[in-house]
Amino acid sequence: xxxxxxxxxxxxxxxxxxxxxxxxxxxxxxxxxxxxxxxxxxxxxxxxxxxxxxxxxxxxxxxxxxxxxxxxxxxxxxxxxxxxxxxxxxxxxxxxxxxxxxxxxxxxxxxxxxxxxxxxxxxxxxxxxxxxxxxxxxxxxxxxxxxxxxxxxxxxxxxxxxxxxxxxxxxxxxxxxxxxxxxxxxxxxxxxxxxxxxxxxxxxxxxxxxxxxxxxxxxxxxxxxxxxxxxxxxx
Numbered sequence: 001x002x003x004x005x006x007x008x009x010x011x012x013x014x015x016x017x018x019x020x021x022x023x024x025x026x027x028x029x030x031x032x033x034x035x036x037x038x039x040x041x042x043x044x045x046x047x048x049x050x051x052x053x054x055x056x057x058x059x060x061x062x063x064x065x066x067x068x069x070x071x072x073x074x075x076x077x078x079x080x081x082x083x084x085x086x087x088x089x090x091x092x093x094x095x096x097x098x099x100x101x102x103x104x105x106x107x108x109x110x111x112x113x114x115x116x117x118x119x120x121x122x123x124x125x126x127x128x129x130x131x132x133x134x135x136x137x138x139x140x141x142x143x144x145x146x147x148x149x150x151x152x153x154x155x156x157x158x159x160x161x162x163x164x165x166x167x168x169x170x171x172x173x174x175x176x177x178x179x180x181x182x183x184x185x186x187x188x189x190x191x192x193x194x195x196x197x198x199x200x201x202x203x204x205x206x207x208x209x210x211x212x213x214x215x216x217x218x219x220x221x222x223x224x225x226x227x228x229x230x231x232x233x234x235x
Contacts (some may be wrong), residue, residue, distance in 0.1 A: 134159055
């Protein structure tokens with residue numbers, strides 16, 4: 001009987017026996033955490049010592065200082081570039097304003113030149129001609145401002161020197177066709193009183209039908225119903 005029990009204990013079929021530590025598991029966790037923390041601190045210390053020995057920390061500080069200096073230089077360069085850009089924009093604005101002013105001056109000069117040409121032609125007409133009449137119509141000009149409106153201009157002069165002032169009336173007549181039929185019109189008011197002291201330039205507007213075809217324009221100077229000067233142009 002005892003022999004059988006001894007065999008059972010020594011063979012594979014013998015009952016299993018577990019060995020447990022006498023230390024409770026919370027203490028084991030605490031001990032593991034202490035060991036792990038100590039290992040991490042030791043590794044960090046070794047890394048710092050190795051970095052200091054290799055000179056990595058010193059190089060990193062120098063590199064950081066260099067990068068900071070480069071950033072400051074780039075910022076200063078950016079400020080200078082912005083200043084140059086603002087100056088360029090100001091110059092472009094000033095140049096554009098000067099160009100616009102120059103264009104306006106050119107237009108004004110062209111307008112003044114046109115006026116001077118007109119005045120030159122006006123004074124050229126004041127030169128006494130070969131006619132013997134004391135009162136002459138030296139110029140008659142008609143321009144179409146719109147389809148139904150004409151502008152007329154008459155230049156009247158006294159050919160004799162130191163001639164007395166002339167008082168009379170001016171009548172401007174427009175003749176042509178309207179829808180195939182004869183048509184005529186006069187300026188308003190008609191006749192128009194005039195006072196000529198050596199010379200006189202008179203102008204006005206007249207409305208005409210849009211379908212009217214103006215062919216001739218006649219200017220007359222009258223005094224007491226008598227025609228003293230007459231001038232006709234064809235359009």
